[in-house]
Amino acid sequence: MRCNLISTTDVKEIVVNVENLEVSFGEKKIIHKVSFNVNRGEIIGFFGISGAGKTTIIRVLTCQISQKNWTGYVKVTNLNPGSKKNHAKILSNIGYVPQLEELNLYYDLTPLKNVEIFASCYNMKKKEALAIAKELFSILDIPEDTWNKPLKKMSGGEKKRVSMAIGLIHKPDILFLDEPTTGVDAAKRYDVLSYLKKLNRRLGTTMFLITHDMEAALIVDRAAILRDGKLLEFDSNSNLITSLPSKGLVARFSIENLNEEKINIIKQFPNVSNIKTIRVGNETFEVLMDDFEKNLSKLIQFMMEKGLKLNAMSRDVAAFRRYFQLRIQEEEEKERRIRMQQETSEEVQF
Ligand SMILES: Nc1ncnc2c1ncn2[C@@H]1O[C@H](COP(=O)(O)OP(=O)(O)OP(=O)(O)O)[C@@H](O)[C@H]1O
Ligand SMILES: [Mg+2]
Numbered sequence: 001m002r003c004n005l006i007s008t009t010d011v012k013e014i015v016v017n018v019e020n021l022e023v024s025f026g027e028k029k030i031i032h033k034v035s036f037n038v039n040r041g042e043i044i045g046f047f048g049i050s051g052a053g054k055t056t057i058i059r060v061l062t063c064q065i066s067q068k069n070w071t072g073y074v075k076v077t078n079l080n081p082g083s084k085k086n087h088a089k090i091l092s093n094i095g096y097v098p099q100l101e102e103l104n105l106y107y108d109l110t111p112l113k114n115v116e117i118f119a120s121c122y123n124m125k126k127k128e129a130l131a132i133a134k135e136l137f138s139i140l141d142i143p144e145d146t147w148n149k150p151l152k153k154m155s156g157g158e159k160k161r162v163s164m165a166i167g168l169i170h171k172p173d174i175l176f177l178d179e180p181t182t183g184v185d186a187a188k189r190y191d192v193l194s195y196l197k198k199l200n201r202r203l204g205t206t207m208f209l210i211t212h213d214m215e216a217a218l219i220v221d222r223a224a225i226l227r228d229g230k231l232l233e234f235d236s237n238s239n240l241i242t243s244l245p246s247k248g249l250v251a252r253f254s255i256e257n258l259n260e261e262k263i264n265i266i267k268q269f270p271n272v273s274n275i276k277t278i279r280v281g282n283e284t285f286e287v288l289m290d291d292f293e294k295n296l297s298k299l300i301q302f303m304m305e306k307g308l309k310l311n312a313m314s315r316d317v318a319a320f321r322r323y324f325q326l327r328i329q330e331e332e333e334k335e336r337r338i339r340m341q342q343e344t345s346e347e348v349q350f
Contacts (some may be wrong), residue, residue: 012039021072032227046210054210063087091193095175107152122170136165174206179234181213217320245274246292254312
């Protein structure tokens with residue numbers, strides 16, 4: 001695992017420490033020995049397929065899971081969320097924006113009225129809270145003519161942005177966002193991400209983004225990849241991609257009538273120690289390999305010799321999406337091998 005604990009050579013203030021976190025519900029262990037640190041001001045992306053444990057880890061950090069369900073050393077702004085006496089202080093240091101369907105806003109009230117209510121929970125003065133809210137609403141492009149209309153009249157994306165502004169109203173050190181782009185249409189998704197980056201730059205807020213949206217990798221400083229409650233990777237997008245064969249150079253082929261049989265032929269391309277293959281479309285297939293430049297022409301020749309009809313070919317550098325797919329695929333293959341070995345040894349014993 002590439003676990004880059006400190007992202008730059010600067011000595012930075014660590015705002016979240018997690019060492020050997022394990023979470024269980026009843027007999028079921030959900031999170032297995034997860035460790036990572038986060039520096040002040042970083043944007044961290046939590047990526048993983050559904051059920052990987054992303055929300056569970058964030059719920060531990062945000063005091064939402066009782067200490068009886070977890071073990072490990074966890075500090076959020078230097079305070080242990082396992083201890084109830086720290087909850088009020090931690091909650092004043094953080095903001096939490098839940099998934100769209102769980103937004104806990106007052107839909108009959110206006111965005112500004114919502115701000116007033118939440119700000120009063122932090123003992124903020126109304127005037128100060130409204131001034132901050134108006135600035136945040138502007139940064140987040142929430143149309144001014146909606147600020148005084150009931151929230152229920154706003155679109156899903158606008159409600160989500162109001163929720164983000166409210167999450168930031170008390171100027172928290174850390175903002176946790178669960179699925180910030182879910183429910184936001186494709187054309188606006190990047191806008192939401194760039195608003196977050198803008199806020200991070202302007203306010204210096206550390207951010208955790210839990211997301212299925214691979215585009216979010218464009219704004220994060222480091223990405224955590226989770227699967228089945230295990231942290232597989234925790235590093236910058238560029239470090240992850242350059243760890244791929246030939247630093248992530250990709251050959252994309254369009255092959256007539258592509259099927260499993262043809263894919264298996266390509267996988268047998270000889271003399272390359274490290275070759276990764278992935279089907280990315282009905283007739284499209286990608287190959288990453290060591291000594292890319294040297295091996296590419298040989299691979300094309302090999303495919304032609306095997307009678308594969310190439311309709312198109314292009315080359316590119318892998319994006320985070322591809323890294324993620326390959327890393328999950330690698331893990332699945334490893335598990336399949338272990339299962340097969342176990343089954344074989346059980347058969348031998350039998
Ligand atoms: N309170 C709970 N009791 C029992 N099991 C739970 C509880 N909370 C979560 N789980 C289980 O833990 C696993 C991880 O759930 P979690 O919500 O953290 O996943 P996730 O990565 O956030 O998924 P998604 O992308 O779907 O939101 C799931 O199998 C879920 O069913
Ligand atoms: Mg979740």
